[in-house]
Amino acid sequence: xxxxxxxMIVSRNDIPIYEAEVGTAPKKEDxxxxxxxxxxxxxxIVQDLAWTTSAMFLKAIDRFNDLAVSFIHTRLMLLxxxxxxxxxxxxxxxxxELYIKILLNPLYLPGSRITSSQFDTKVRALARKYL
Amino acid sequence: xxxxxxxxQYTNVLDKPLSKGKQEVSLSAFAFLFxxxxxxxxxQVDNIAELERRLEDAGYAVxxxxxxxxxxxxxxxxxxxxxxxxxSFVHSTVWKVLFGKALxxxxxxxxxxxxLMEVSDRFQDMKDGLLPDAWDLGEPTxxxxxxxxxxxxxxxxxRIESLAALQQMNLFPxxxxxxxxxxxxxxxxxxxxHEDEYMISEKELLVNRFISILKDMGTFNCGAxxxxxxxxxxxxxxxxxxxxxxxxxxxxxxxxxxTILIKFAEEVDTASFMSDMSLGLNALLHLNLHAxxxxxxxxxxxxxxxxxxxLSLVSMFELVPSDxxxxxxxxxASLFIYRNASDVAYILVCVDDIVNTGNHNxxxxxxxxxxxxxxxxxxIKDVGQLHDFLGVGVN
Numbered sequence: 001x002x003x004x005x006x007x008m009i010v011s012r013n014d015i016p017i018y019e020a021e022v023g024t025a026p027k028k029e030d031x032x033x034x035x036x037x038x039x040x041x042x043x044x045i046v047q048d049l050a051w052t053t054s055a056m057f058l059k060a061i062d063r064f065n066d067l068a069v070s071f072i073h074t075r076l077m078l079l080x081x082x083x084x085x086x087x088x089x090x091x092x093x094x095x096x097e098l099y100i101k102i103l104l105n106p107l108y109l110p111g112s113r114i115t116s117s118q119f120d121t122k123v124r125a126l127a128r129k130y131l
Numbered sequence: 132x133x134x135x136x137x138x139x140q141y142t143n144v145l146d147k148p149l150s151k152g153k154q155e156v157s158l159s160a161f162a163f164l165f166x167x168x169x170x171x172x173x174x175q176v177d178n179i180a181e182l183e184r185r186l187e188d189a190g191y192a193v194x195x196x197x198x199x200x201x202x203x204x205x206x207x208x209x210x211x212x213x214x215x216x217x218x219s220f221v222h223s224t225v226w227k228v229l230f231g232k233a234l235x236x237x238x239x240x241x242x243x244x245x246x247l248m249e250v251s252d253r254f255q256d257m258k259d260g261l262l263p264d265a266w267d268l269g270e271p272t273x274x275x276x277x278x279x280x281x282x283x284x285x286x287x288x289x290r291i292e293s294l295a296a297l298q299q300m301n302l303f304p305x306x307x308x309x310x311x312x313x314x315x316x317x318x319x320x321x322x323x324x325h326e327d328e329y330m331i332s333e334k335e336l337l338v339n340r341f342i343s344i345l346k347d348m349g350t351f352n353c354g355a356x357x358x359x360x361x362x363x364x365x366x367x368x369x370x371x372x373x374x375x376x377x378x379x380x381x382x383x384x385x386x387x388x389x390t391i392l393i394k395f396a397e398e399v400d401t402a403s404f405m406s407d408m409s410l411g412l413n414a415l416l417h418l419n420l421h422a423x424x425x426x427x428x429x430x431x432x433x434x435x436x437x438x439x440x441x442l443s444l445v446s447m448f449e450l451v452p453s454d455x456x457x458x459x460x461x462x463x464a465s466l467f468i469y470r471n472a473s474d475v476a477y478i479l480v481c482v483d484d485i486v487n488t489g490n491h492n493x494x495x496x497x498x499x500x501x502x503x504x505x506x507x508x509x510x511i512k513d514v515g516q517l518h519d520f521l522g523v524g525v526n
Contacts, residue, residue, distance in 0.1 A: 012367070050369070054212050073202075073210070100199055101145050110195050118143050 002026070004067065005131050006035040006079040007123065009099065011111040014043055018114040022127035023080075035079050038062070042069040042077065050074045057089055072096060082131055091130040098122055149203070162341045169342075169353060179351045187359035187374075194363020197225060210368075214395070217368050218329060225364055230337050331361070331391040332379070339389055352376045354389045361391060371396045 002025035009018040021032065042062040049058060060068040071077040072092040076099065080088065102108055102119055141147040172185045202210065205224055211217040226232065338353050354376030362374040372395045378387040 050210075051212050054210050054216075056210055096203065097149060098145055100149060100203055101147070103199055104196055105144060106192075110192070116145070118145050122145055 003131060004031075004035075004079070004081045005127060006032075006039065007095070007127065008036075008039050008077045008079075009114065010043065010075055010077065012075075013111065015111070017112065018119070018123075020120065020123055020127075022124055022131065035067075038064045038067060039069060039077055039079055042071075045069075046071055046074055046077070057092060059085055059088065075099075080131065084131065087130040091126055094126050094130070095123055098126075149200075151204075161337075165338055165353075165356070166341070168356075179349055183351065183355040183376075186353065186355040187362065190356040190359020190361075191363040191366070192359075194360040194365075195367045196363075197229070197360065198364045198367045201225065201228060214370060217365060217370055218393075220368075221361060221364055222331065225360075229360065328395075329393045331393070333389050333391075334381075335386065336389040350378065352378055352389065354391060357389075358391050361393060365393070365395075 003023045004025045005021070005023040007018075007020050007022050008016055011017045016036075019036070021027065021035070045061050046058075049061060057070070057072045059070040061071065062069040066081050067079055068081070069077060069079050070088055070092075072089075073096060076092055076096060078088060078092070082088070098119060099114075102114055102116060103110060108114075168189065169182075169186065172182055172189075176182045176185060201220075201224055211220055336354050336357060338356050342353050344351055358374040358376040362372060365372045365374070372393050374394075375392050377390050377392060379390045380387040
């Protein structure tokens with residue numbers, strides 16, 4: 001089954017520092033913009049929710065048609081249409097670990113774009129595995 | 132790489148597993164590296180303030196990373212959303228990882244015990260319900276301490292603003308609580324003068340251990356680096372604060388202590404105040420469930436109403452807690468006076484009634500009931516003009 005999934009990491013100032021279309025569905029011309037738009041709209045909800053709960057992983061906080069937005073750690077967001085909660089959670093945890101490794105690199109400036117191609121490859125591999 | 136032994140070579144940092152953080156670091160190596168950091172920065176600046184700022188920035192970068200790493204390593208899937216939570220995270224987890232020891236709690240554990248005992252004496256028949264397991268008397272944390280104070284103050288029908296206020300209540304022997312008491316151990320304390328200030332006090336900060344300051348350097352303190360780390364952690368966790376390091380001379384000791392002063396931004400303060408209050412509310416709700424006699428229950432109900440109304444008033448006036456002190460009348464904890472230029476509003480909270488008067492018409496009952504509903508989820512009904520109060524007719 002073809003799935004749609006868009007993964008994004010935003011910095012503290014709500015600026016996207018990494019994004020990837022990780023779904024298997026064939027790409028549509030306007031889809032990328034639409035996904036960005038939905039994720040951006042969800043940022044407000046994330047901000048509101050973040051102070052009401054101490055849980056890291058919040059699933060399906062916003063919906064758009066059959067797409068749902070989940071996030072972990074308030075920075076890592078995923079737009080998805082799959083219902084595989086466990087898979088999404090594991091995906092988030094693994095990616096978060098990768099993100100920490102990037103962050104711990106003293107040459108990486110926190111809040112700047114993640115340009116590492118290794119990171120990109122690994123995220124896509126994880127997406128294939130868990131989503 | 133002395134003493135590390137064979138390390139498997141990874142081509143990419145992403146392949147390497149995250150370290151467990153158990154390795155020890157040579158103190159001399161660290162001191163040498165840190166001295167190089169200070170010396171390098173010293174060549175780049177013309178004044179002391181600039182040098183401190185640069186050190187703080189270096190620390191900030193460490194702090195932001197430390198938070199992220201420790202969240203992953205230590206906390207499982209939880210995130211701190213409360214002020215005291217993040218503070219206790221700083222003084223226990225962060226300090227332990229960075230400097231190998233956790234800080235003590237400023238007020239001293241005896242106070243917590245006293246508060247708990249006093250409260251539980253008061254409600255002896257529901258002692259079991261009152262003390263949840265988390266409040267183990269063995270090792271109280273900062274959070275426990277503050278929740279005790281909130282509970283205590285809720286019981287008293289007013290909020291304890293500071294140590295000084297606690298002293299005035301005269302519930303404990305005075306010598307037990309001394310503001311500005313300088314405990315022997317390194318500690319985290321709440322500021323005595325300002326609600327939103329906290330202090331971390333260390334006899335000998337690791338970064339200052341091998342550093343002596345030249346006379347012409349004035350008040351320069353290498354602790355700025357640690358202050359930066361604390362700021363990095365707090366800022367990244369969403370609690371913006373100004374953090375500074377100071378030397379505090381101690382009598383009878385050659386070297387001064389280092390105090391790291393944390394001053395939170397205003398928004399944080401109000402948020403934490405609200406959560407303190409709602410904590411008190413929860414405790415009261417808890418009491419309400421366990422209360423047995425009717426008198427007991429009505430007593431608790433009264434406190435509940437008072438606390439909840441204070442809470443809604445705070446949210447309504449959008450006050451910072453310090454303003455609440457000035458509006459709360461001295462003689463009556465349940466009378467709130469709001470003054471703004473020529474506008475005056477009096478709000479009296481009595482058991483489950485609210486009497487409201489004044490020329491400030493925007494704070495009518497409608498307003499109160501809405502915000503009360505918002506904050507505590509209870510409904511308030513407007514019963515019109517006051518005609519009868521405590522059995523006395525009113526015109």
